[in-house]
Amino acid sequence: MRLRDVGEFGLIERIARAIARGGEPRAARRSVVLGTGDDAAVLRPPRGHDVLVSTDALVEGVHFRWRTQSPWMVGQRALLVALSDLAAMGVRPLGCTVALAAPASLELSRALGIARGLGAVAVRAGCPLVGGNVTRARVTSLTVTVLGSAPAKRFLSRSAAQPGDGIFVTGALGAAGLALARSERRGLRLSHLPPLRLRAGLALVGLATRGACIDISDGLLADLGHLLRASGVGAELGVASIPTPAGFSAACRRLGLDPLRTATTAGEDYELLFTLRPGGPSPRALGQRLGVTVTQIGRITRRPGLRLAGAPQPLLARALAKGFAHF
Amino acid sequence: MRLRDVGEFGLIERIARAIARGGEPRAARRSVVLGTGDDAAVLRPPRGHDVLVSTDALVEGVHFRWRTQSPWMVGQRALLVALSDLAAMGVRPLGCTVALAAPASLELSRALGIARGLGAVAVRAGCPLVGGNVTRARVTSLTVTVLGSAPAKRFLSRSAAQPGDGIFVTGALGAAGLALARSERRGLRLSHLPPLRLRAGLALVGLATRGACIDISDGLLADLGHLLRASGVGAELGVASIPTPAGFSAACRRLGLDPLRTATTAGEDYELLFTLRPGGPSPRALGQRLGVTVTQIGRITRRPGLRLAGAPQPLLARALAKGFAHF
Numbered sequence: 001m002r003l004r005d006v007g008e009f010g011l012i013e014r015i016a017r018a019i020a021r022g023g024e025p026r027a028a029r030r031s032v033v034l035g036t037g038d039d040a041a042v043l044r045p046p047r048g049h050d051v052l053v054s055t056d057a058l059v060e061g062v063h064f065r066w067r068t069q070s071p072w073m074v075g076q077r078a079l080l081v082a083l084s085d086l087a088a089m090g091v092r093p094l095g096c097t098v099a100l101a102a103p104a105s106l107e108l109s110r111a112l113g114i115a116r117g118l119g120a121v122a123v124r125a126g127c128p129l130v131g132g133n134v135t136r137a138r139v140t141s142l143t144v145t146v147l148g149s150a151p152a153k154r155f156l157s158r159s160a161a162q163p164g165d166g167i168f169v170t171g172a173l174g175a176a177g178l179a180l181a182r183s184e185r186r187g188l189r190l191s192h193l194p195p196l197r198l199r200a201g202l203a204l205v206g207l208a209t210r211g212a213c214i215d216i217s218d219g220l221l222a223d224l225g226h227l228l229r230a231s232g233v234g235a236e237l238g239v240a241s242i243p244t245p246a247g248f249s250a251a252c253r254r255l256g257l258d259p260l261r262t263a264t265t266a267g268e269d270y271e272l273l274f275t276l277r278p279g280g281p282s283p284r285a286l287g288q289r290l291g292v293t294v295t296q297i298g299r300i301t302r303r304p305g306l307r308l309a310g311a312p313q314p315l316l317a318r319a320l321a322k323g324f325a326h327f
Numbered sequence: 328m329r330l331r332d333v334g335e336f337g338l339i340e341r342i343a344r345a346i347a348r349g350g351e352p353r354a355a356r357r358s359v360v361l362g363t364g365d366d367a368a369v370l371r372p373p374r375g376h377d378v379l380v381s382t383d384a385l386v387e388g389v390h391f392r393w394r395t396q397s398p399w400m401v402g403q404r405a406l407l408v409a410l411s412d413l414a415a416m417g418v419r420p421l422g423c424t425v426a427l428a429a430p431a432s433l434e435l436s437r438a439l440g441i442a443r444g445l446g447a448v449a450v451r452a453g454c455p456l457v458g459g460n461v462t463r464a465r466v467t468s469l470t471v472t473v474l475g476s477a478p479a480k481r482f483l484s485r486s487a488a489q490p491g492d493g494i495f496v497t498g499a500l501g502a503a504g505l506a507l508a509r510s511e512r513r514g515l516r517l518s519h520l521p522p523l524r525l526r527a528g529l530a531l532v533g534l535a536t537r538g539a540c541i542d543i544s545d546g547l548l549a550d551l552g553h554l555l556r557a558s559g560v561g562a563e564l565g566v567a568s569i570p571t572p573a574g575f576s577a578a579c580r581r582l583g584l585d586p587l588r589t590a591t592t593a594g595e596d597y598e599l600l601f602t603l604r605p606g607g608p609s610p611r612a613l614g615q616r617l618g619v620t621v622t623q624i625g626r627i628t629r630r631p632g633l634r635l636a637g638a639p640q641p642l643l644a645r646a647l648a649k650g651f652a653h654f
Contacts, residue, residue, distance in 0.1 A: 033377055033479075034482075034484065037485075037557070038416070038484050038485050038486070038557070039381060039412040039413075039415040039416050039485070039540075039541060039542060040379040040380060040381035040412050040413060040415075040416045040418075040473075040475065041379065041380050041381070042377050042378070042379050042416075042477075042482060043377060043378045043379070043380065044377050044378075044479075045372070045378060047375070048374070050360055050369050050370065050371050051369070051370045051371075051372060051378050051421075051474070052367040052368065052369050052370070053367060053368050053370065053422070053424055053457065053458060053472070053474060054366060054367035054368070054424070054458055055424040055425075055426045055458060055459060055460045055470070055472060056426075056460055057426045057428060057460050057462050057470070059428055059462055059463065059464045061465065062462060062463050062464060063462070085366040085367050086366075086367060088366040088367075089365070089366050089367045089369075091367075094378075095380070097380055097381070097382040097472060098382075099382045099383075099384045099426075099470045101384060101386055101468060130380065131380060131381055131382060132382060133382045133383055133384050133470070135384050135386055135389060135390070136386065136389050137386045137389060137466065137468060138388070138465055138466055139464065139465055139466075141428060141464060141468070143382070143384070143426045143460070143470040145380070145382060145424060145472040146367075147378070147380060147474075148367065150369075152360075152371075155361075155369060157361065157365050158364075158365050158366070159365070213366075214366060215366060230364065230365070
């Protein structure tokens, strides 16, 4: 069965059912005044809270391929990627909307698989799906808008880094780039998904010594670049301290990839990159508060630009830092 | 110059400049805590307000064609169509985000024309553009998410219509369908744009005798159908009272279109369709409060389904009402 066989409203109804089957996010009970089915959804942020909003899109052939990703994975990824922006702001999700564009020839099972993936993450993240849009298009794409809420000024920005701050990352870097390369070169199913770092982001806002934060979507060096420019500072990174998954270097080499380049430029990791004033908790203590491993990888400098120190291949390190500067 | 010549971040910068050139919506000063450039925008609704959200998409080849629409028109239309949902809820805009998907070969001037169109409507409607996303895709599309705010319960829904209510529309119906048919058949530039009915929607919420409301995007009969089903009621429409623009019937006939069918099913009018308890203000007095002509076109009935009365061609009227029932 194809989308054209059920029509726009039949599709909307089936999508709503597929999403509902996964259960209702707990947050929905307190925050959703009016859900899907009217001209707009009505949400109630906690009293005195500001509202945060961010939009992200996944496009077939650009961000995913049916050959290597299941609809269930695509649906999960679409919402996880959007929620990563709320995690990087350190705020709680309030709800989300999804615009699906798809050819009339798309298998209905694919659309419903996407919906189930979205619904599963919505429940896990406490982020109810409150509205959407369905339209025809030549290729499939998903545009997700997430709303969050936070008390006034209780959010993280990219622009708060100061000279002397430590630079930290959650989790490990490079797994997403490695998985993507493996899937593309060997035609394997992509089973890697972005992590959900909402809890870590919320914990960061609570730290007295907080600084700047961004999620790593474009790659460590590119996103660090955004943070440094927004804050008007520079940085020194210790290349040896960049955390990668177990067996990462060997796995990269088997695919002919450079481990350092993959971990710092491949992107799609969706870990948090953040800075903290010196004298705060140790990475170990931080990890306990954030609920995920935390590694210090460098320090913010007054001098602009990026210096990569301690690389096994100094030439590559210089090339990466220089490439970063031109980005 | 094409999008590929400026890159993702060059494009984002130029789009932001093109939008800013039109000026800043007055609303931005009070509601935008943090605009574009971070992981999410931060908005401050007035104290104690709920937040409304709605998403709409325009896709090249489905909702617009470059051959008949300028980028400036496409940008305006994308935001006007999304704002129409807030008008139908009777609430004030708070801000919006725009996701642009486009081929790398798209002329930069088209992307910037879209941005200027969006910016012009943002200023006119008091709805600041606070975020967005740019991605590659095979065809151009725009997904707009609008946020609005309203005090608790001060919004209009589709489900509040009651037997005995009068049924009203703002403005005139059919102009959009006629313009589209003319543009498609004669290859003319499409100069018709959806109206902005935010003021009318806000005025409707203020009426003591308020009922249900929906905006007419799919056509009078289809959208009346959504309203009737959401409210669990039926309706009788006086065909002769459906308001159309001056010279509409003659213009339809020159194109071989049936005027009644065009006015009731062609869609894209984005006028408000609403119901009010009997005994309220006259259509004339209503029009003064809403700032736009208002016409009563029928009455809500306890009996479900739709009856079209007083058509010059009873057969067509029956066919339309029957087609509606099967929708």
